[in-house]
Amino acid sequence: MSVIPFFPYKKYSGASSKATAAPFAVDVDQLSVGYPSGDQMYALDNVSLQVPSGARIALVGPNGAGKSTLLKAIAGLLKVQSGSIHLYGNPVGAEPQRVAYLPQRGEIDWRFPISLHKLVVTGRYVHLGWFRRPSADDHKKADEMIRRLGLSALADRQIGQLSGGQQQRALLARALTQNADLLLLDEPLNAVDSQTRAVIADVLNQLQREGKTVLAATHDLGRLETDYDDAMYLAEGREVAPPPGAFTGQVRTKLAQPKPTFTHKAG
Amino acid sequence: MDWLIEPLRYSFMQTAILAAVLVGATCATIGVYVVLRRMAFIGDALAHTALPGLVVAYLNGWNLFGGAVVAGLLTALGIGWLSRREEVREDTAIGILFTGMFALGILLISTTRSFRDLTHILFGNILGVTTSDLLLIGIVTVITLVALVAFHKEFELTSFDPIHAEVIGLRADRLRYLLLILLSLTVVTSIQVVGVVLTSAMLVTPAATAALLTNRLPRMMLIAALIAIASGVIGLYISFYQNVASGAAIVLVATVCFGLAWVVRIIKSRMAAKTIPA
Numbered sequence: 001m002s003v004i005p006f007f008p009y010k011k012y013s014g015a016s017s018k019a020t021a022a023p024f025a026v027d028v029d030q031l032s033v034g035y036p037s038g039d040q041m042y043a044l045d046n047v048s049l050q051v052p053s054g055a056r057i058a059l060v061g062p063n064g065a066g067k068s069t070l071l072k073a074i075a076g077l078l079k080v081q082s083g084s085i086h087l088y089g090n091p092v093g094a095e096p097q098r099v100a101y102l103p104q105r106g107e108i109d110w111r112f113p114i115s116l117h118k119l120v121v122t123g124r125y126v127h128l129g130w131f132r133r134p135s136a137d138d139h140k141k142a143d144e145m146i147r148r149l150g151l152s153a154l155a156d157r158q159i160g161q162l163s164g165g166q167q168q169r170a171l172l173a174r175a176l177t178q179n180a181d182l183l184l185l186d187e188p189l190n191a192v193d194s195q196t197r198a199v200i201a202d203v204l205n206q207l208q209r210e211g212k213t214v215l216a217a218t219h220d221l222g223r224l225e226t227d228y229d230d231a232m233y234l235a236e237g238r239e240v241a242p243p244p245g246a247f248t249g250q251v252r253t254k255l256a257q258p259k260p261t262f263t264h265k266a267g
Numbered sequence: 268m269d270w271l272i273e274p275l276r277y278s279f280m281q282t283a284i285l286a287a288v289l290v291g292a293t294c295a296t297i298g299v300y301v302v303l304r305r306m307a308f309i310g311d312a313l314a315h316t317a318l319p320g321l322v323v324a325y326l327n328g329w330n331l332f333g334g335a336v337v338a339g340l341l342t343a344l345g346i347g348w349l350s351r352r353e354e355v356r357e358d359t360a361i362g363i364l365f366t367g368m369f370a371l372g373i374l375l376i377s378t379t380r381s382f383r384d385l386t387h388i389l390f391g392n393i394l395g396v397t398t399s400d401l402l403l404i405g406i407v408t409v410i411t412l413v414a415l416v417a418f419h420k421e422f423e424l425t426s427f428d429p430i431h432a433e434v435i436g437l438r439a440d441r442l443r444y445l446l447l448i449l450l451s452l453t454v455v456t457s458i459q460v461v462g463v464v465l466t467s468a469m470l471v472t473p474a475a476t477a478a479l480l481t482n483r484l485p486r487m488m489l490i491a492a493l494i495a496i497a498s499g500v501i502g503l504y505i506s507f508y509q510n511v512a513s514g515a516a517i518v519l520v521a522t523v524c525f526g527l528a529w530v531v532r533i534i535k536s537r538m539a540a541k542t543i544p545a
Contacts, residue, residue: 010436075434093436101434112303112427113482122424126435131417158482174431 007130012094022089025182025213026051026074031083033073043069045237046083053088053181055251056204056214058224061234067217068104070234071184074215075101087182096126100180102171104187110160116170117155120146123177145173150199165196172200176207183207185216189223201227221246274507282401283393287499287517289401289408290460291469293453295495296415296488298474300446304426307471308358309346309447312365313454314466316342318372321388321458326379332403335458339451342368347444369463391462391514393503404456411449415488422446423484460499461514469495472521479528494524 026049033044044066051057059067072078074085076092085092087099100123117139124138134142146155149169154162162170168188175183188200204227207214216228224231230249233242242248274280301310320338324331342364349360376385387395396404415422421442425432429439450470457466477491502517509516 008436009438077430077433096434096436099434101431103428103430107428107430109427113478113484113487114423114427115483122420122428122431125420125424125437128420130421133420 004132006128006132009126009129010093010096022086023052024050024086025053025055025088026215027084027086027089028070028074029084029086031070031073031085032081033069033078034081042081042237044073047234047237047239048083049232049239050252050255051213051215052251052255053213054208054211055230056208056216056228057251058228058231059215059217059234060219060221060224060231060246061240062219064236065234066237067219067234068186069237071101071186071215071217075099075184077101097178098181100175100178100183102175102183102185102188104190105164105167105171108159108171110162110167112159114159115156116151116159116162116166117142117146119159119170120174120177123174126178141179142173142177145176146170148176148203149173150195163193165192168192169196169199172203176203180212182213182215185214187217187219189218189220270508274504279394279396280503280507282396282398283503283513284500286393286396286401286404287460287503288496289404290453290456291473291495291499291517292492293408293411294457294466294469295473295477295491297411297446297450297453298470298495299477299484299488299491300422300426301450301470302474302478304446306450307467308361310450310454310470311467312346312361313339313342313447313451314458314463315365316368317451317455317458318369318388318463319375320372322372322375322379326375332400332455332459335455336452338368339455340448343447343451344444347440347447351440387462388458389462389464390512391458391460391465393460393513393517396459400459404459407452407456411453414445414449418442418445461517465514465518468518468521472518472525473498476521476525476528479525479532494521498524 028047028049031044031047032042035041035043047066047070049057049070059070061067069078073080074087074092076096088095120142121134121138123145124134124141128134128138143152143155146152149172151166151169151173154166159167159170168190172185172188175185189197192200201223204214214228218224224247228247228249230251231242231247232252233240233246275284298310301307317335317338320334320336321331322334323329324334345364346357346361349355349357349364355363373385376388421432421437425437425439425442432439432442454466454470457469461469473491473495474487476494477487480490481487498521499517502520503513505511505520506513506516
């Protein structure tokens with residue numbers, strides 16, 4: 001389409017063909033992440049998690065449990081202290097097109113002069129790389145997701161003039177516009193109105209039908225059973241047993257059996 | 268209409284107007300990022316730290332422009348490096364660095380006994396811009412504007428959402444370095460027009476004025492550039508006819524533009540508040 005060739009933002013030479021053989025979308029193995037202050041405490045302490053392709057897993061726990069930290073580490077935003085993270089068999093950052101990350105609302109400068117539509121179009125940037133501008137097709141993809149999240153009437157609005165729920169939906173629209181295989185969602189339903197809640201739940205169901213993998217942080221215990229296939233419970237940076245009566249799915253129990261040798265990483 | 272044509276009969280005025288237009292357009296365009304990314308203090312610091320570079324070049328008979336560019340680039344890289352570390356807060360580090368460099372510049376000037384040159388450096392000497400200065404200003408203008416267009420979507424994204432940039436493999440800190448380098452080049456051209464002390468006005472005032480009038484980035488850059496160009500030309504005419512300092516006249520015209528935009532903004536929001544049904 002474009003005359004300008006693709007110059008990716010990050011060149012990665014190590015992406016290997018073993019990715020096709022990888023059984024897991026996300027494979028976190030004994031991961032520990034420290035605080036930037038160099039504290040003795042770990043933000044995440046020896047956490048392991050395998051997510052099969054196509055599963056929807058909730059990360060559940062109180063504030064400070066390490067949910068966001070785990071998502072950020074998987075998104076490649078944090079330095080890993082020990083342990084490893086593989087996405088589709090490759091190290092983090094090898095295939096950025098396949099991984100979309102939905103940040104918490106507070107991490108964006110909402111006063112910046114751009115429209116909702118342009119915010120959503122930035123979801124295409126990972127496919128564009130340097131110098132190429134969004135094509136008509138990129139804009140169409142963005143418009144489609146804006147429509148799906150019920151924001152079409154607001155597309156030209158400056159992003160600071162949206163309500164909290166609308167901002168949350170705009171961020172989800174961007175993550176969807178990227179058309180990634182793995183979606184990392186940090187508190188997608190935090191402090192949003194009931195309309196937004198319904199729209200987002202609907203989209204999550206749609207994602208499952210499309211075979212996308214979803215890993216989402218939440219402290220909302222009410223919707224786990226309807227929106228997710230399984231849950232991982234975290235407290236103070238470690239995995240903990242589910243509270244009595246809390247939702248547990250089948251996905252992770254099945255994985256708890258000893259790994260077959262072919263999934264084991266060398267070294 | 269003769270009063271419009273009259274100043275253009277002098278070649279120094281032709282050069283000055285051309286310089287004011289080029290510098291104004293560049294400063295205002297990059298200034299939009301300075302304002303939106305809250306880097307006004309850094310812009311001011313870059314202007315002040317150019318002083319020792321200018322003086323060393325002057326004392327050795329080198330090109331003043333080159334000396335300022337070297338000092339500006341060193342400062343830009345120094346600020347970028349300092350802001351990665353957390354021992355000292357960024358604004359504190361910049362405050363120390365720029366006053367120290369500025370003091371060094373003044374110290375060096377005091378050894379020359381020529382304070383007339385100090386005035387030119389501090390407050391600009393746009394009427395003394397030579398043809399080769401103009402050529403250098405033109406080159407910087409082209410480099411800066413081409414870079415701002417070529418990396419537009421990356422500068423934009425890293426300005427409002429550096430986290431998303433990092434996730435897709437785009438290094439926000441490298442874009443920041445690039446912006447600092449472009450900024451230091453721009454600042455050095457601006458010193459020729461309004462001097463060290465008033466340069467941050469060229470970066471901030473037109474951009475802040477445009478930010479009051481629109482909430483679209485490309486339009487904001489265009490409006491800022493037009494305001495800066497108009498301020499440059501009007502300021503030079505005022506300076507020509509009233510025989511006042513040209514740099515100060517240019518900056519004051521821009522300040523008046525900001526005041527007018529502020530009033531327009533307040534009237535607009537009052538009217539918007541009235542139309543909302545009770």
